[in-house]
Amino acid sequence: MAIITEGAETISLDGGRKARGNLTKARIRWVIVALVLVFGTVGGRLIQLGATVTDSTIEGIERDVITASRPPVLDRNGLEMAVDIRVPSLFAEPRRIIDVEEAVQKLRTVLPDLNEDWLRKRLTGDKGFVWVKRELTPAIEEKIFQLGIPGLDFVTESKRFYPSGQEASHILGSVNIDNQGTMGIEKHMDDDSLALLQSIGLARGNEMTPVNLAIDLRVQHVMYETLQDALVRYKAIAAAGVMMDVKTGEIVALASLPDFDPNNPSTLFQDYNGVKNDRFNRITSGIYELGSTFKTVTLAGALDSGKVRITDQFDARFGVRFGRFTIDDFHGKHRVLSVPEVYKYSSNIGTIKIMQQLGKDDFRAFLGRIGMDKPVPFELPEMRKPKVPDKFSEIVAATSSFGHGLSVSPLHMVRAVAAFVNDGNMVPPTLYKRSEADARQLYEQVISPGTSAEIRYLMRLNALEGSGTQMNKLANGYRVGGKTGTAEKVVGRTYSSDKTFAVFASAFPLDNPRYAMVIIVDEPQDENAQSGHTAGWNAGQVTGRVVQRVAPMLGIAPDFSEMLDTSLVPVELR
């Protein structure tokens, strides 16, 4: 402070040149500082831009996921059963909407079913993305474009479409609005591999390799139509059917009524004639007492054990007593019956005697061998465990031998029948295409080829002379054989004789078996005064009608020569 106040003079020693040089240096420094600042800002901005994560999700779901596509599903001949169609979905960006009220009013001229208050609330606010309505038609998309509302736009979504409508509903299942399978083969494809593909981004918007099912849509159509006819004709509450290729295990047709529309999956939960949850798949997730069709199983087990021979005789004169109960025959002959007669007249007494000669534990073991006590390995997720007691008491074994007291699904029965006629080779059923060579790897010998020949004879015999004559009349020439089953339904705590459950388990053509089929009709009524009320008159006739129409499609020519039938008769009985 003192120095300044003293007013001491500053002496400049620098020359003019040096002073200029200093000035230049200072300028250069300033320029460097300015440059560093400028480039620093640019660099900083670049880092900032690089670090920002753009929100590509749509209400929490990745944009890619909603446009995820599914492979087309084709039947065995390449006809589409499920395809993806691209449809526009309308979304809004509320922060870009200028006049919400105007947008609401204009939108409602095109989409009048939108709730006004809901729409107003939806479009107000600062959100970047809200759905307005998904899966519209191109025509509506055009109309909304014409309105010219800012902040509204479309994304193209994949929507599943089932051209066959209800006909294959239980096979295909359905998908939800995000294109994920919720039922049927759609769910199976997701669980299997598709979900993985979609999650790693392979299944997005591209065409995917089609999935070929084993179903033949023509056969499926005939089966569906015939079952629908059966519902009306026999005033039944439900009907279902399944047809399987005995050599490959491929399911050629599978239908269950009442059903739903896969294009509108909520129909699954609609009441049917006032009954809730009645539209389930009766073939896989319904378990039933399959009645006398089970005699085929009992006889196959007994004949295969060698303890019972086809030439044996069984005393069916008197009912079998178990404590207070007596089991008697429905079409009682009350005499000594041969094994083919036991089958042909569907004798309960004879079947119990045959089972007893086999032994109840061996019988139970045989049921285990043909997989009656476990769910069938199958693609459809709708499955129910069969009810088969782990150990048989005398009376349960007796009733089981003719199909009461144990419940299995029709799919169990069709697999068993297929094995019995296919030289005893059991093959797991599948909905996917499978070659015979591949199927052979999966073969499991459950009965001997000799027993298989005897079972083929018995089934054909029953069609010619037994309870299958109604069926055979309709499917004459196609060498169908099968067994009826008329199970009395449990009403309250007892079996009711007027509410029955009719089953027909068959195979054709029996000289060279290719297809096995099980038809069920729940609570059928007599068609007219002349007709009977046992399964041959309903489930049997349905089988006959189906075979008559599908056999030519499947390349089976009718043949009326009696030689084919006589050649089925075992040598011991000729």
Place this chain on the structure above:
Amino acid sequence: MIKMLNAVMVCTSLVGLVGVYALKYSVEDIASAKVALERKIDRQEGDLSLLKADWSYLNQPAHVAPIVARHQEALALVPTAQDQFGRMDNLPMRPAAPDTAALDALLSSLDAGIDPIEQLIEAN
């Protein structure tokens, strides 16, 4: 010398400038053309998927069957009965032996240089 060099450099930079901008604009044009094409492809794929769905719907047995039912009476359509099927070996044998005399006559006329078919063609 230096002036010359400067002039050349100015020219080069001008040419470079014009070139770079031209490239930039052409890239922008191509990019927008690509976006337009992509949109078009997308729209056409969408239309195609609808047409495919339509086609498969029209081909379904479920769609054809009602049409058959509608025209059943007019066209007298019924399902094929078992006795309507035949086999090749059910066909009767050829009824009579070939007409050897006529064949001989034809061959001898051909040998003589007269072709009856040629005559027929010429006559017309």
